[in-house]
Amino acid sequence: MRVLVTGAGGQLGSDLVIALSGAVPPAGRRRALLGPEGGGAGVDVAGLDHTSLAVEDRTAVLEAVLAIRPDVVVHAAAWTAVDACEGDPDRAFAVNALGTRHVAEAARMVDAHVVYLSTDYVFDGFSARPYVEWDEPHPLSVYGGSKLGGERECPPGATIVRTSWVCGASGTNMVKTALRLAKGDGPLxxxxxxYGSPTFTADLAAAVVTLGLDRRPGTYHVTNAGSTTWFGFVRAVLEAAGHDAARVEAISTAELDPPRAAARPANSVLDNSALRLGGLPLLPDWHDGLARLVEVLT
Ligand SMILES: NC(=O)c1ccc[n+]([C@@H]2O[C@H](COP(=O)([O-])OP(=O)(O)OC[C@H]3O[C@@H](n4cnc5c(N)ncnc54)[C@H](OP(=O)(O)O)[C@@H]3O)[C@@H](O)[C@H]2O)c1
Structure with a gap:
């Protein structure tokens, strides 16, 4: 089984490549590929980072997919700079929505299954409860709108994984920001x-691999369990790293100076109901993922 990962240089993409390198296709699919004996088949991973493949370039996407001929494409590439997307909607939609159309078209040519990574920011956050997969999306930001556009470009039967507040060992994220700020004496x-659910790439990548290799169709909310605010999250990061968490001050979104360009949902907690109701494993509590990441980073 061959799997192509787009955005392989990103936070999640790099951990997807690691998780796939050690993965074994599910037994049924292994038999389908190799006959009754099945065994011995690992996953052959092709990871393409941004410099190797820009997904808004249709020709490049078609050429790459036709050359690699994957069984599964995990499409993790995206322009994820939420505030910058507000200033350049054309680029956001070209990469996140049209780019996904290109991936879907190329995947169809080689009969590959598509796994698309999407976001909690497809929701407006006005709900008083966590969002289930069947709630109506209503993005507040250009980024959220462009990622929802990407969802709509996915072919029938694709796996759509919505996640939130992603943190991993590579790239930039709130854990790294908090650890950097904790070393200074400025205000925090x-x-x-x-409110949202911090989600750690090691746990997320494992779940994405399971769903993708099994070609599970439909939308799945996949986050670490539990939720908090950004204030609560940063306090927990400092505590986990042995810093003084009492330094962290709580403010309201209205008090942000300067205000952020993109509006964020007030509540983007995702109920992982499709996993839960389908009897699939849920991800551990976010404190658990945080402890593991802080250990790696410090
Ligand atoms: N980060 C979050 O909190 C979060 C939350 C919910 C959902 N997600 C989704 O989860 C997925 C993975 O996110 P992540 O946190 O791993 O983000 P990331 O670290 O920013 O990774 C995205 C990767 O896509 C690459 N990329 C950007 N523009 C591209 C283009 N035009 N063509 C090809 N590659 C391009 C980036 O490369 P460069 O950096 O070199 O441009 C980066 O390596 C994304 O689909 C994202 O929308 C993320």
Whole structure:
């Protein structure tokens, strides 16, 4: 089985390549590929980072997929700079929505299954409860709209994985920001009125691999268990790294100075209901993922 990962240089993409390198296709699919004996088949991973493949370039996407001929494409590439997307909607939609159309078209040519990574920011956050997969999306930001556009470009039967507040060992994220700020003596002010679930790439990548190799169709919310605010998250990061968490001050979104360009949902907690109701394993609590990441980073 051959798997192509787009955005392989990103936070999740790099951990996907690691997770896939040690993965074994599910027994049924292994038999389908290799006959009754099945065994001995690992996964052959092709990871393409941004410099190797820009997904808004249709010709490049078609050529890459036709050359690699994957069984599964995990499409993790995206322009994820949420505030910058507000200033350049054309680029956001070209990469996140049209780019996904290109991936879907190329995948169809080689009969590959598509796994698309999407976001909690497809929701407006006005719900008083966690969002289930069947709730109506209503993005507040260009980034959220462009990622929802990508969802709509996915072919029938694709796996759509919505996740949130992603943190991993590579790339930039709130854990790294908090650890950097903790070393200085400046103020640490974080909003206490936006709720979400921090999600760690090691756990997320494993779940994505399971769903993708099994060609599970439909939308799955996949986050670490539990939720917090950015204020609560940063306090927990400092505690986990042995810093003084009392330094962190809570502010409201309205107090952010300067205000962020993109509006964020106040509640983007995702109920992992499709996993839960389908009897599939849920991800561990976010404190657990945080402890493991802090250990790696410090
Ligand atoms: N980060 C989060 O909190 C979060 C939350 C929910 C969902 N997601 C989704 O999860 C997926 C993985 O996110 P992540 O946190 O791993 O983000 P990331 O670290 O920013 O990774 C995305 C990768 O895509 C690459 N990329 C950007 N523009 C591209 C283009 N035009 N063509 C090809 N590659 C391009 C980036 O390369 P360069 O950096 O070199 O441009 C980067 O390596 C994305 O689909 C994202 O939308 C992320």
């Amino acid at each position: 002010r974080f909003v206490d009125d936006q």
